[in-house]
Amino acid sequence: xxxxxxxxxxxxxxxxxxxxxxxxxxxxxxxxxxxxxxxxxxxxxxxxxxxxxxxxxxxxxxxxxxxxxxxxxxxxxxxxxxxxxxxxxxxxxxxxxxxxxxxxxxxxxxxxxxxxxxxxxxxxxxxxxxxxxxxxxxxxxxxxxxxxxxxxxxxxxxxxxxxxxxxxxxxxxxxxxxxxxxxxxxxxxxxxxxxxxxxxxxxxxxxxxxxxxxxxxxxxxxxxxxxxxxxxxxxxxxxxxxxxxxxxxxxxxxxxxxxxxxxxxxxxxxxxxxxxxxxxxxxxxxxxxxxxxxxxxxxxxxxxxxxxxxxxxxxxxxxxxxxxxxxxxxxxxxxxxxx
Amino acid sequence: xxxxxxxxxxxxxxxxxxxxxxxxxxxxxxxxxxxxxxxxxxxxxxxxxxxxxxxxxxxxxxxxxxxxxxxxxxxxxxxxxxxxxxxxxxxxxxxxxxxxxxxxxxxxxxxxxxxxxxxxxxxxxxxxxxxxxxxxxxxxxxxxxxxxxxxxxxxxxxxxxxxxxxxxxxxxxxxxxxxxxxxxxxxxxxxxxxxxxxxxxxxxxxxxxxxxxxxxxxxxxxxxxxxxxxxxxx
Numbered sequence: 001x002x003x004x005x006x007x008x009x010x011x012x013x014x015x016x017x018x019x020x021x022x023x024x025x026x027x028x029x030x031x032x033x034x035x036x037x038x039x040x041x042x043x044x045x046x047x048x049x050x051x052x053x054x055x056x057x058x059x060x061x062x063x064x065x066x067x068x069x070x071x072x073x074x075x076x077x078x079x080x081x082x083x084x085x086x087x088x089x090x091x092x093x094x095x096x097x098x099x100x101x102x103x104x105x106x107x108x109x110x111x112x113x114x115x116x117x118x119x120x121x122x123x124x125x126x127x128x129x130x131x132x133x134x135x136x137x138x139x140x141x142x143x144x145x146x147x148x149x150x151x152x153x154x155x156x157x158x159x160x161x162x163x164x165x166x167x168x169x170x171x172x173x174x175x176x177x178x179x180x181x182x183x184x185x186x187x188x189x190x191x192x193x194x195x196x197x198x199x200x201x202x203x204x205x206x207x208x209x210x211x212x213x214x215x216x217x218x219x220x221x222x223x224x225x226x227x228x229x230x231x232x233x234x235x236x237x238x239x240x241x242x243x244x245x246x247x248x249x250x251x252x253x254x255x256x257x258x259x260x261x262x263x264x265x266x267x268x269x270x271x272x273x274x275x276x277x278x279x280x281x282x283x284x285x286x287x288x289x290x291x292x293x294x295x296x297x298x299x300x301x302x303x304x305x306x307x308x309x310x311x312x313x314x315x316x317x318x319x320x321x322x323x324x325x326x327x328x329x330x331x332x333x334x335x336x337x338x339x
Numbered sequence: 340x341x342x343x344x345x346x347x348x349x350x351x352x353x354x355x356x357x358x359x360x361x362x363x364x365x366x367x368x369x370x371x372x373x374x375x376x377x378x379x380x381x382x383x384x385x386x387x388x389x390x391x392x393x394x395x396x397x398x399x400x401x402x403x404x405x406x407x408x409x410x411x412x413x414x415x416x417x418x419x420x421x422x423x424x425x426x427x428x429x430x431x432x433x434x435x436x437x438x439x440x441x442x443x444x445x446x447x448x449x450x451x452x453x454x455x456x457x458x459x460x461x462x463x464x465x466x467x468x469x470x471x472x473x474x475x476x477x478x479x480x481x482x483x484x485x486x487x488x489x490x491x492x493x494x495x496x497x498x499x500x501x502x503x504x505x506x507x508x509x510x511x512x513x514x515x516x517x518x519x520x521x522x523x524x525x526x527x528x529x530x531x532x533x534x535x536x537x538x539x540x541x542x543x544x545x546x547x548x549x550x551x552x553x554x555x556x557x558x559x560x561x562x563x564x565x566x567x568x569x570x571x572x573x
Contacts, residue, residue: 193425198413
């Protein structure tokens, strides 16, 4: 394996992540935690959009459902975080599964619009079901501690995020290399061919939505504790833009690209926080550059120039000079040479 | 092997297939010819469960298959090579072929079949790690055929395998179809290219506006000006 091969780079990143709490101040640790949380969101979005090709906008809603689920189970039912957190993620996964049923009948813009409507509906619930969600003001999440482990809450939470992110990263890698992952890509690349060879469309899409929802839900649970606070605007349409931007920058159809995109977007946005207005301009600029010139995302550049970066199932950016395969003009029967 | 009786299919109010009956005997190649919009692709999609028939029956090896799911057709041994190849472009040739066996769970058998397909198409073996979308049209057609073979079909339904290919590649395709048939595969070939059909098929049916308008031994078709002009509009 080459020196800068994928495994080596990821191991170095993991080592850096492991020692971060020892060298970083609390703000930097918070940013590190955010990167891990958004990596989960980006992987979830990438599985659904980059691999399975489902243009869905419900990820922010699942993120919110994970956060609200985790927080409210603690507030209303007094459940400990250790139970509320996985329960919140499972609720998000269940909702993801549920919205995959109408999604089986829809595709493209119609799927995008209906899932967008669902995301807005979730926002409405967060805002107006005040008895349960505490409305526009949101609510503070209960304090958690990592006793008997000898760590403070931020450090404990950071390591929890790291553990979850590493586990779910490895799970996603194995998933996309498995038959299920191949079925995701087959559904994206050619739904009819997939169906005609016996790939179960319902099951494949439902899995993609459910797994993607689970990732977003897990991220939501961690995020609620990272902020210590849950309110509707944390899970609005801007989040969708953010998640999509991460996989566009990192690379659609690449698990490593999700990590890369999440890291870059979060760090760039944080660096620009001090300059008023700069965030939006730079964010828009980055998106434009990638959409116009770097359709495969950063991972496609790395894949081309770094030896040993062997990224299976990576979505090739569509080449504009290439006509679609069916656009070949049909020659009349009489002109075709009879073999 | 495949008996189609009084098959009717409609999309909403439009009847696409009206009362079509024909059969594909075991071990033979039968061609289904027809111009654009005659119902050829609908016929294949109905015979593989992608479209549900409004009436009639599809008997495969004596068993009624009308209305069963696409994956059940594959499991029983009826597999389609779709029109326009439809390879999974961003997946490697290897992955395309392996997912062709989506309905199978015998790992060892899948491995042997994969090796056999690379023997049949040595060109594919060279490109096995490349994305299928980066291959030439002829090579993509090989991927599409190989992928269907991975499902271990007894009856292969091919939708215009010669469409959009250069004449020399079409000749290779004819050889491939004959070779597959020699290995015992029953084939229903849907074509617009009478030359290809005449070169491989024993019998041909001409589909026109959703009905079988003419049936004849395939080899004589190229010399039959009446058939060419009245049924295919040439």
